[in-house]
Amino acid sequence: MSLLDALRVPAGPVDLLAYDTDATPGFEGDKSDGERALADLGEHLMDLQTRLFAGRETDTPHRVLMVLQGMDTSGKGGVLKHTVGLVDPVGVKITSFKAPTEEELAHDFLWRIAKAVPGPGYLGVFDRSHYEDVLIGRVRALAPAEEIERRYGAINGFEADLVAGGTVVLKCMLHISPAEQRRRLQARLDDSTKYWKYNPGDLDERALWADYRSAYEIALERTTTDAAPWHVVPSDRKWYRNLAVAQLLVETLEELDLHWPPPAFDLEAERARLAADGIS
């Protein structure tokens, strides 16, 4: 079974407590095995992504959008560094969504999202996303309840349009336990090279852990669609998280059956021109 299938959220109600955050589905081995496996996967991932990028000026380019969600410290930054960092940065567009600006708040919640979707041939990565608008948006009641309700359908419509337009959407929830979050927050308070990652607001959100779990469960249930399904990545083990996301990306790109594009010029004519060129 593919990891895409193994980690895919099935239709119906979601109970996140039933997902083991410490598991390593699809992979037998320890941390050092996992790190080696990730390095081994790197070259293949780079090859696939280069094919994606090479096709950007063809008539049938693909686009890939990976959405990363998860509680603070769940490892969105780690995935960017260790997994997304394996591919050619020229073909990657990372967008880190922060609290919306005043201008963004004056628009529909999808306004800033739509501007950031990947162009032809690109791997776009959302570090947080439109899902914040039904997660912190719901937990903190940042919009009226009817508006929050409306958003699930709006998200499904938006993503269906993306998919219909040739974008593959890979949605990953990096799932950690509250105990693991405690260890990671503690590490940020104990290590002077990590202070910059600590935000006192993270503890305010942590205090609402059960509310966030519930908001995630509702979001996963209502927005895991055939067009754009969710995947829950057990993320208490950083090495597994990085490896699993790499494997999900590999499988996603493999499904596109990417070929190197044929020459967009007359091959023989260009060979003749170069051979006749007297420059040296």
Add this chain to the structure above:
Amino acid sequence: MSLLDALRVPAGPVDLLAYDTDATPGFEGDKSDGERALADLGEHLMDLQTRLFAGRETDTPHRVLMVLQGMDTSGKGGVLKHTVGLVDPVGVKITSFKAPTEEELAHDFLWRIAKAVPGPGYLGVFDRSHYEDVLIGRVRALAPAEEIERRYGAINGFEADLVAGGTVVLKCMLHISPAEQRRRLQARLDDSTKYWKYNPGDLDERALWADYRSAYEIALERTTTDAAPWHVVPSDRKWYRNLAVAQLLVETLEELDLHWPPPAFDLEAERARLAADGIS
């Protein structure tokens, strides 16, 4: 001597024919040694760039802008993949400048450039740049001669302003021989995984090699300043080019004497809050 000093273009007239494109200044060793040296440098480069990024919300953030110029096939893409690819992609902003659009042409040539300069804490990389406007701009007479003349001073003023605002500007010319360009173009015509990199227009520009060399010499002479000097990177050997640019980046970041930022919060208070937090 630092590589920054060794490769820096001295004041005065520039004769590019006097620069050996096949040399490996500052490095004794062959390709496999060089590739190992680059991998070894990777961790240090990542550490330095993470410090740069960590400081982005402090009162004294730095910004780094690396400008990559060079003839077609000189390896701008290779440097992005192999050298820039060594750092955390979340802190990097690559801008690949193509032929200007109609809207861009309706503005001053620096309009699109100014929009792409790196924000606080970022490593910005220009894959081609405002220098195209005095290179192909000059060779192809894409603007009146007086306008081309005006641009050298405008560039120096623009870069001096950037530097005064806290941006370090690292300018690299990837210098190849016409014979090496021939080999690389031939490879793109002989290898179906490289067709997508080939553009028939490259041969049109190659036919003007001597004109481009002259345009580069003028640009280097007139825009190598104390604030933003040029470096000529011998680039016939790809491994050396990748290693040299990595070393230039490392030295540039080391000169910033980057420290991990102090906590932007009350460390003891946060430790106490986390300890008292009953979430599990």
